[in-house]
Amino acid sequence: MAKPWLLALSIITSLLFSSVSPDFNYVRPPPGKIITLKSNKPESHPQQVHVSAVGNEYMRVSWITDDKHAPSVVDYGKVTGKYEWSATGEQTKYHYFFYSSGLIHHVKVGPLEPNTIYFYRCGKAGDEYTFKTSPATLPIEFAVIGDLGQTEWTASTLAHVDSSNYDMLLLPGDLSYADTQQTLWDSFGRFVEKYASKRPWMVTEGNHEVESFLFFIEPFKAYNARWLMPYEESGSTSNLYYSFDVAGGSVHVIMLGSYTDFDSNSDQYKWLVSDLKKVNRERTPWLIVLLHAPWYNTNSAHQGEGESMRQSLESLLYAAHVDLVFAGHVHAYERFTRIYDNKADPCGPMYITIGDGGNREGLALDFEEDHKSVSLSMFREASFGHGRLKVLNGTHAHWSWHRNQDSDSSVADEIWIESLSSVDACKTSGKSSSSSSSLNDEL
Numbered sequence: 001m002a003k004p005w006l007l008a009l010s011i012i013t014s015l016l017f018s019s020v021s022p023d024f025n026y027v028r029p030p031p032g033k034i035i036t037l038k039s040n041k042p043e044s045h046p047q048q049v050h051v052s053a054v055g056n057e058y059m060r061v062s063w064i065t066d067d068k069h070a071p072s073v074v075d076y077g078k079v080t081g082k083y084e085w086s087a088t089g090e091q092t093k094y095h096y097f098f099y100s101s102g103l104i105h106h107v108k109v110g111p112l113e114p115n116t117i118y119f120y121r122c123g124k125a126g127d128e129y130t131f132k133t134s135p136a137t138l139p140i141e142f143a144v145i146g147d148l149g150q151t152e153w154t155a156s157t158l159a160h161v162d163s164s165n166y167d168m169l170l171l172p173g174d175l176s177y178a179d180t181q182q183t184l185w186d187s188f189g190r191f192v193e194k195y196a197s198k199r200p201w202m203v204t205e206g207n208h209e210v211e212s213f214l215f216f217i218e219p220f221k222a223y224n225a226r227w228l229m230p231y232e233e234s235g236s237t238s239n240l241y242y243s244f245d246v247a248g249g250s251v252h253v254i255m256l257g258s259y260t261d262f263d264s265n266s267d268q269y270k271w272l273v274s275d276l277k278k279v280n281r282e283r284t285p286w287l288i289v290l291l292h293a294p295w296y297n298t299n300s301a302h303q304g305e306g307e308s309m310r311q312s313l314e315s316l317l318y319a320a321h322v323d324l325v326f327a328g329h330v331h332a333y334e335r336f337t338r339i340y341d342n343k344a345d346p347c348g349p350m351y352i353t354i355g356d357g358g359n360r361e362g363l364a365l366d367f368e369e370d371h372k373s374v375s376l377s378m379f380r381e382a383s384f385g386h387g388r389l390k391v392l393n394g395t396h397a398h399w400s401w402h403r404n405q406d407s408d409s410s411v412a413d414e415i416w417i418e419s420l421s422s423v424d425a426c427k428t429s430g431k432s433s434s435s436s437s438s439l440n441d442e443l
């Protein structure tokens, strides 16, 4: 083992990371202790099991085995122990300096019935798992958490998420905080398995997923191998940005990449233009975007880091009448009003930062009193927690933010949201609609 070498490597990398994050103006409270989980399973048994939605009728089951010859097969059915169907998939592995991953399996299963519990077994070995598919129509409930990590705080956030029913989890970046220590990716996979094997986890990447190292390690090596998302199915050429429909196409979710090119010549930009073009708002009343570095943020942490992406992509989202934009990165909760180009606009998206999942870096405590966007910020608080988005029908959704309060979870902020597709004054895709100020939710 080359442990001292790896330690030196992670110190160098964290210096590199911190040098680009202007977050030294505030003092963070003691973060939660990291919980690392070792495998207690035989080599051929699946571990780190998680599922993700692929289209309306399929689910991708992903897991890892230490056994490099274990089969990539999932047996599944609607009754425990009775597997009527079987699907075979693909496998991959990767090296990160002296670390060599287990065998990473990805198997697409289906067609599946909506809103149904399936029992499944991976690689013909080990435990039985269950997942529930999403409903084919509204209503649907999303849990939203960013900047998760694997600490005591993460454990309480996930327990709160799990304490009431939901259909799908959306994560706007920063998963394991492995920060080049690859065994922490494995530990994270074990940490979240209990939850991520039961409901689809749809994620996009944050800065902690980059993990590149000069010419030796390409960016997102571990993330792309482990957290394969349905990018091919959405016409994207990169796992770093993709989209999908849920609830029979009533909700379209777009996952963007803050740490890959987004300028007007980039593949991501072109893909976003074509993806938005395909959305028919008569059929799809809800349009939701997730990305990592927030475009609007009054916290002194990571101030301005999302600005160049905002300048490149904001007009595309506005023209498409995107309803909501979720971000992470800042370890706090902040909800804005509807905005376009730094001004309140009743036809712009509502912006929500939900980077308070509980990672080892602690909270971003310093909200600026005199920030230029402070009048657009409706609620801000530096506490750990998670969000819930219940999309009830084609016109109404309910958003709530649940603060981790000791062992309990309490609703600290909530608001009703009306789909922009149902607001007549926003239907024409004209440039400005700031005259219709009566529509604004809170201003």
Ligand SMILES: *[C@@H]1O[C@H](CO)[C@@H](O)[C@H](O)[C@H]1NC(C)=O
Residues within 6 Å of the ligand: 392, 393, 394, 395, 396
């Ligand atoms: C949608 O849900 C809201 C909130 O429950 C309700 O007030 C509204 O009447 C519903 N609209 C339709 C068309 O059912």
Ligand SMILES: [Fe+2]
Residues within 6 Å of the ligand: 147, 174, 206, 207, 208, 292, 328, 329, 330
């Ligand atoms: Fe981040």
